[in-house]
Amino acid sequence: MTQRRREQLTAYLYLAPGFALAAVFVYWPLVASTTLSFYDWNLVSPIWSAVGWQNYRELVSNRVFWLALVNTGKAALAFTALNVIAPLLLAVAVMRVSSRWRDVYRVLLFSPTVISMAIACAVWLWMFHPLYGVINSSLRLLGIQGPAWLSSGDSAIWAIIIVTVWKTFGFNFVLYVAGLLAIPAEMYEAARVDGASERQLFRYVTIPLLAPTTLFVLLTTFILSPQNLFVPTQILTQGGPNEASNNLGYLVYQLGFEYFRIGYASAAATLVFLLFLGLTALQFYLAESRIHYGR
Amino acid sequence: MAGKERAIHALLAVTCLLMVSPMLWMVSTAVKPPGEIFAGTFRLWPEHPTVQNFRAAMTQVPMVRLFWNSLLVAVVVTGAQAFTSALAAYACAIFRFPGRGLCFGFFLATMMVPFQVTMIPNYLLIARLDMLNTYAGLIVPQVVTGYGVFMLRQTFKNLPGSLVEAGILDGATTWQILWRIVVPATRTAIVALCVLFFINTWNQYLWPLLVATDQHMKTLPVGMQEFVSLEGGTNWGPLMAAASMAIVPALIAYVIAQRYVLESFVTVGLKE
Numbered sequence: 001m002t003q004r005r006r007e008q009l010t011a012y013l014y015l016a017p018g019f020a021l022a023a024v025f026v027y028w029p030l031v032a033s034t035t036l037s038f039y040d041w042n043l044v045s046p047i048w049s050a051v052g053w054q055n056y057r058e059l060v061s062n063r064v065f066w067l068a069l070v071n072t073g074k075a076a077l078a079f080t081a082l083n084v085i086a087p088l089l090l091a092v093a094v095m096r097v098s099s100r101w102r103d104v105y106r107v108l109l110f111s112p113t114v115i116s117m118a119i120a121c122a123v124w125l126w127m128f129h130p131l132y133g134v135i136n137s138s139l140r141l142l143g144i145q146g147p148a149w150l151s152s153g154d155s156a157i158w159a160i161i162i163v164t165v166w167k168t169f170g171f172n173f174v175l176y177v178a179g180l181l182a183i184p185a186e187m188y189e190a191a192r193v194d195g196a197s198e199r200q201l202f203r204y205v206t207i208p209l210l211a212p213t214t215l216f217v218l219l220t221t222f223i224l225s226p227q228n229l230f231v232p233t234q235i236l237t238q239g240g241p242n243e244a245s246n247n248l249g250y251l252v253y254q255l256g257f258e259y260f261r262i263g264y265a266s267a268a269a270t271l272v273f274l275l276f277l278g279l280t281a282l283q284f285y286l287a288e289s290r291i292h293y294g295r
Numbered sequence: 296m297a298g299k300e301r302a303i304h305a306l307l308a309v310t311c312l313l314m315v316s317p318m319l320w321m322v323s324t325a326v327k328p329p330g331e332i333f334a335g336t337f338r339l340w341p342e343h344p345t346v347q348n349f350r351a352a353m354t355q356v357p358m359v360r361l362f363w364n365s366l367l368v369a370v371v372v373t374g375a376q377a378f379t380s381a382l383a384a385y386a387c388a389i390f391r392f393p394g395r396g397l398c399f400g401f402f403l404a405t406m407m408v409p410f411q412v413t414m415i416p417n418y419l420l421i422a423r424l425d426m427l428n429t430y431a432g433l434i435v436p437q438v439v440t441g442y443g444v445f446m447l448r449q450t451f452k453n454l455p456g457s458l459v460e461a462g463i464l465d466g467a468t469t470w471q472i473l474w475r476i477v478v479p480a481t482r483t484a485i486v487a488l489c490v491l492f493f494i495n496t497w498n499q500y501l502w503p504l505l506v507a508t509d510q511h512m513k514t515l516p517v518g519m520q521e522f523v524s525l526e527g528g529t530n531w532g533p534l535m536a537a538a539s540m541a542i543v544p545a546l547i548a549y550v551i552a553q554r555y556v557l558e559s560f561v562t563v564g565l566k567e
Contacts, residue, residue: 011386017383029415090306111314116545126321127317166317174557273408
């Protein structure tokens with residue numbers, strides 16, 4: 001009895017440091033952010049005024065908020081195609097080549113992941129340069145007049161999406177490769193003995209056994225998307241031209257640290273949190289129902 | 296069949312080239328003299344390679360100081376994250392106590408909170424504690440990571456139970472069991488995780504951008520942005536030279552440990 005008591009007490013002691021830090025720097029900010037969202041405050045003034053739902057009302061009637069939401073949605077769709085599905089297909093492809101070549105491809109594809117996004121963005125800023133950038137000078141070789149990537153309202157958000165895809169592709173690819181390596185070879189052999197075609201192997205062995213990896217990739221891709229969009233937005237366009245490339249990751253920063261409207265920015269942050277919480281829950285729900293009742 | 300394999304190689308090679316091309320272009324610009332940088336034509340290796348951009352990079356921003364700040368922050372954060380993760384993961388994986396699942400969920404759920412949501416209150420807290428432009432301000436808010444607790448708990452759970460029992464029979468304390476048995480037995484996974492922590496912290500941008508506004512407290516990714524839009528336009532040559540130098544530590548860490556990183560993904564799995 002006392003033995004068990006002591007074990008429990010020891011466990012809590014081991015948990016304490018992480019617990020305290022997470023409480024102070026993750027959970028408390030969540031509460032504080034929600035509280036701040038009901039105030040009007042400019043970061044330096046001693047005056048805080050409670051404004052009720054005013055910040056939220058202003059936000060939903062702000063054109064830029066909806067623009068940021070639409071751009072984040074565009075990014076999410078692009079990420080699903082290019083950072084969730086494409087790495088999966090490429091990981092399946094890389095399993096077909098000899099393990100020596102597989103290592104080479106893996107190292108090269110993962111390399112953008114280890115570079116600082118801010119530094120990479122400085123390089124991309126140069127590559128997107130309308131006159132001297134490598135992208136447009138290569139296009140010119142093909143006889144194509146490239147767009148003014150970052151200063152045109154139509155292409156700016158896509159430039160940001162391209163950079164983000166480039167940066168995060170390799171991580172998901174390696175996760176899939178790891179997931180594929182963990183599938184026992186006997187599973188495929190058994191299915192082959194039963195006369196399954198390549199396509200059926202993919203559909204009925206690979207996809208279901210890879211489901212936990214896919215769920216993890218989906219979740220991290222979506223949850224990290226505001227964060228991943230922030231750096232390219234800040235360095236490449238500052239949300240411009242005329243807010244055309246603004247997104248939820250950048251908007252919170254812009255409202256808080258460029259316009260110094262802390263309460264307003266916190267309202268945006270709170271909405272971002274609720275939105276992503278909802279999406280996460282939805283993904284879990286869909287994944288659960290597929291894994292339990294699907295085929 | 297051979298044709299199919301060739302098509303796969305072609306697909307992979309083209310994707311790899313696309314992924315690596317920004318790095319190639321960065322180095323290419325870094326060794327070009329100004330005349331060739333603004334030639335507006337496609338040329339990978341310059342006619343007259345030069346190191347003048349590297350020299351300019353070293354003098355235009357305090358590169359050494361920025362490098363040191365980044366290194367110090369990355370090393371301390373990595374060590375501290377590994378330490379707190381190991382302790383919490385140890386408790387969640389080995390001990391039995393009421394609320395164990397709940398505690399694990401508490402750490403896991405921190406991964407669901409986008410950074411944008413916590414950054415304003417954390418900034419205000421650090422400002423109120425007078426820790427803006429200090430190493431503590433850069434480091435302390437990020438020494439706990441749900442990802443670390445998650446990965447290490449999976450690793451520790453995969454250890455054979457007899458290993459820990461042998462320690463108990465020898466009369467070792469739980470603290471000794473952790474450091475003399477559990478950690479050495481899982482060192483590959485721990486090293487891999489530390490490499491990921493190091494790379495992440497080394498590359499961080501938003502938090503240092505908010506906390507370190509003083510030139511001498513900036514980290515490399517933040518300090519380097521000085522080159523962008525200096526008076527008279529961006530200094531592309533020195534900027535690319537600085538970028539080339541700045542990515543070296545993370546690349547070295549990756550090349551050394553890339554095998555372990557993949558192995559730990561495979562063995563830990565992402566089940567549960």
